[in-house]
Amino acid sequence: MSAEPVSRRARPAKAPLSRAVIVRTGLRVLDREGLDALTMRRVAQVLDTGAASLYVYVKNRDDLLAAMLDEALGRVRFPAEGSWQERLQVLVANSIDAMSRHEGLALVALGGIPTGLNALLVMDRMLALLKEGGLDDTTAAWAVDLLYLHITVAGAEQAAYNTKKMNAADHIAEVRKLYADLPADRYPLLTSMGDALFSAGDRDRWAIQVLVNGILNTPADR
C-alpha cells in the first residue's frame, strides 16, 4: 500500500527551512489569502512540507504571528527631515501604514507590552523625538504608550478597510442608511448629522495631529 519513499533528491532542490522563511511565507499567505487562510497547514503547504516541521522554528501559531508583526514593523521608514513634530507624525503614519498592509496583524499587538525588536526600535525613535521636543521623561513615556496604542488600532482599522470588505462604498452607504433610519428621538444627532459623519477627508492625519497637539498640552502630573 505504501508508495516507495520518494527521495528528496528527486524533487527540485528545496530551500532549507528556517524561521525567517517561515515568517516571510506567513506574510505572503496572509497578504494573498487573508487571515482565515493563515493556518499552519497552509503555510507548510506553500513551503512544500508538513505542518509539524514548522514547530522546530516556531513555538506556536501566536509566536508566528508575533514574528510576522515584527517583520512587518521592520519595514517602517524613519523620516529624517522636518521639525520634530513633523517627523513624529510621519513616523506614526508610516507605522500605521506598515501594520495596515497585513490584515489582522495589528490585532496581535494588542493586549501585550511590545517586545519585538523592530517594535522597540519604533518606540525608541518616538521617545527620541518627544525628548527632542522638550517633554519631560514621564510625559514622553506615557505619550509613547498612547501613540503605540493608536498605531495598533489605526492599523487594524485601516487593514479591515483595505482588504476583505468587497465594496467599501456599498458598505458605507448601507451603514449610512442604517443611521438615518434610527429613531430620531433616541438618536437625535446620528440621524441628523449623516453628512458630517461620513464626510471625506484625511481623518488619519488629523487623528495623529490631535494626539500630538494633545500630548503637548497635557503634562503627565503625578
Next chain:
Amino acid sequence: MSAEPVSRRARPAKAPLSRAVIVRTGLRVLDREGLDALTMRRVAQVLDTGAASLYVYVKNRDDLLAAMLDEALGRVRFPAEGSWQERLQVLVANSIDAMSRHEGLALVALGGIPTGLNALLVMDRMLALLKEGGLDDTTAAWAVDLLYLHITVAGAEQAAYNTKKMNAADHIAEVRKLYADLPADRYPLLTSMGDALFSAGDRDRWAIQVLVNGILNTPADR
C-alpha cells in the same frame, strides 16, 4: 442500544431559549472561563442544550460576540453632572470600563463601523457633548470616530491587563529587565528611561485628557 427517549418533562422545568438568554449566558461564560472557553458547545452546555440549538437565535459565533459586546455597552452610565468636558471624559472612561470587564470583547468592535444599538447610543451622546462644546459638525464627527477607536483599544488593553496575566507585577518586571538588557547603542532611550517608562500614575485618565485637549486644538480642515 439507544436509551429510551427522556421526556423533557422529566427534567426540572427548563427556561426556554431566546437570543437574550444566550447572549447573557455567553457573557457569564466569558467572564468566568475566559475567551478560549467561549465555544458554542460550552454556551449550549451551560444552557443544558446542544450547540445546534443556538443557531436558531444567533447567526454564528461572531454574531453572538457582537451581541455580547452591545449588551456590555448597554450598561454604560451616562454622567449628568459637570462641564461638558468632564461629562465627556467620564463617558469615555465608563465605556472603556464596560468593555474592559469582559476579556477580548473589545477586539470584536475593531475593524467595523459600530452598528449595535447601545454602541450607537454612546456615540450619539458623545456627539451631543461635543456639539455642546461648540465644535463644528465635521470636527465633532471625526472626534467621535477617534474617541470610539480609543475606547475599543483602551478597553482591549485594560481587559488583557485585568484578566489572564497571572501576575502583572512579575510580567512587568520581566519586560523591564528585557528593556534594560537591550543594546544601548541601538536603543538608547528604552535602556535609559526605564523608571519613566514603567512609572505608575493614572495613564488612562491622562490619555482621555490628551484626546479631548487635542480635539479642541485641532479643527478638521477640509
Next chain:
DNA sequence: ACCGTCTGACGAACAGTGTTCGTCACGATC
C-alpha cells in the same frame, strides 16, 4: 571507509472547533 550520534523533516493521530443537516417531539391551530 566505516560507524555511531544527532538534528530536523514529517505522517499520523488527538482533541478539539464552528457549522449544517435531517429527524422528531411538542404546542397551537383547524
Next chain:
DNA sequence: GATCGTGACGAACACTGTTCGTCAGACGGT
C-alpha cells in the same frame, strides 16, 4: 382528534493547532 409548523438536538463534516514517534541523511571521530 388530526394536522402543521417551530424549534430542539444528535450526528456528522471539514477543519483547526499541536504532539508524538519514526526515520533519512549529514556530521564527526576513529
